[in-house]
Amino acid sequence: MNCRICDEAGAHARYRAREMFFGTGETFDYFQCRRCGCLQIADIPADLGRYYRADYYSLAPAGTRQPSRVAVRKRLQSHLLLVDRTPVGRAAAALARRVFPDAYPVQFMPQIRDGGLAALDEPILDVGCGSGQFLLALAGLGFTRLDGCDPFIAADVAVGPVALHRADIGDLPGERRYKLILFQHSLEHMADPVRALAAARRLLRNDGQIFVEVPVADSYAWEEFGTDWVDLDAPRHLFLPTRAGMARLAADAGLRVSRIAPMSSMFELLGSEQYRRGIPLRSPESFLVRGVGSVYTKAEVERAKTLARTLNVPGRAGRLAFYFRSADTAFGAGPDAAFQ
Numbered sequence: 001m002n003c004r005i006c007d008e009a010g011a012h013a014r015y016r017a018r019e020m021f022f023g024t025g026e027t028f029d030y031f032q033c034r035r036c037g038c039l040q041i042a043d044i045p046a047d048l049g050r051y052y053r054a055d056y057y058s059l060a061p062a063g064t065r066q067p068s069r070v071a072v073r074k075r076l077q078s079h080l081l082l083v084d085r086t087p088v089g090r091a092a093a094a095l096a097r098r099v100f101p102d103a104y105p106v107q108f109m110p111q112i113r114d115g116g117l118a119a120l121d122e123p124i125l126d127v128g129c130g131s132g133q134f135l136l137a138l139a140g141l142g143f144t145r146l147d148g149c150d151p152f153i154a155a156d157v158a159v160g161p162v163a164l165h166r167a168d169i170g171d172l173p174g175e176r177r178y179k180l181i182l183f184q185h186s187l188e189h190m191a192d193p194v195r196a197l198a199a200a201r202r203l204l205r206n207d208g209q210i211f212v213e214v215p216v217a218d219s220y221a222w223e224e225f226g227t228d229w230v231d232l233d234a235p236r237h238l239f240l241p242t243r244a245g246m247a248r249l250a251a252d253a254g255l256r257v258s259r260i261a262p263m264s265s266m267f268e269l270l271g272s273e274q275y276r277r278g279i280p281l282r283s284p285e286s287f288l289v290r291g292v293g294s295v296y297t298k299a300e301v302e303r304a305k306t307l308a309r310t311l312n313v314p315g316r317a318g319r320l321a322f323y324f325r326s327a328d329t330a331f332g333a334g335p336d337a338a339f340q
């Protein structure tokens with residue numbers, strides 16, 4: 001079987017993984033490319049939609065209530081933090097962060113904080129948006145042009161400045177060009193990631209950026225836990241790339257990697273250890289359902305937190321963020337590349 005990323009043929013290592021999010025008991029064969037190291041499912045199930053029940057992460061209802069009118073203060077805060085790069089603006093943002101630490105959720109959103117946005121009305125597209133929770137959060141921070149697409153949602157939805165389209169990115173209607181396109185744990189669900197990234201490049205403004213967060217196989221989590229790795233998420237994750245595999249995908253899609261950031265947390269350690277013990281993530285015993293004191297003691301959680309911090313470097317982290325730009329623009333290539 002040929003690697004779907006680099007086309008390498010031949011004897012790749014094979015693995016059998018269990019469905020463990022819901023714990024259905026089904027198994028699926030995966031293989032790891034001997035050249036680029038990308039893990040991938042051997043046969044893509046014909047009926048994938050069946051594995052996205054309504055309680056799968058991103059499809060949980062986000063509510064369809066229009067975000068209440070965005071307070072002037074919130075809008076000003078977002079403006080200061082994201083847009084105003086003048087020394088006075090920076091100082092004001094730093095001061096405001098100290099005075100209102102909780103009012104700055106955007107500082108915990110690296111995809112937005114480092115997305116190179118220059119105004120709150122610059123268009124953002126969230127690919128694989130699910131029920132639109134993330135976009136609704138951005139609307140609440142003052143962003144005004146927010147689109148999402150996801151083939152697994154029930155219907156198109158429009159809520160205030162947020163428009164969700166029931167579509168693959170390749171089938172999106174309209175002519176809008178985006179400053180920032182997000183794939184937040186969605187690319188690994190797609191049968192043809194090059195096609196998806198190439199579609200994103202066509203929708204990208206010249207000065208735009210694509211943010212892709214994915215689980216990666218060149219990581220401690222895969223080495224340590226193998227098919228119990230929580231982010232393998234069989235059969236929904238069709239491929240789990242490596243840094244080399246992502247560089248290859250980017251080149252094939254007309255993109256270049258401008259930056260890589262580690263995004264690990266203790267979840268990948270605790271989730272994987274739980275799978276090793278045979279407990280599905282949605283099980284009533286799961287630490288996600290019952291919290292500390294169920295599967296894990298407080299001390300175990302603390303240890304996982306510490307280990308996750310030391311693992312949070314490229315080459316060890318189980319999750320990475322890749323920032324892409326169009327290969328045929330010089331934007332972000334120089335030393336003055338914003339926020340890098």
Ligand SMILES: [Zn+2]
Binds near residue numbers: 003033034
């Ligand atoms: Zn390969």
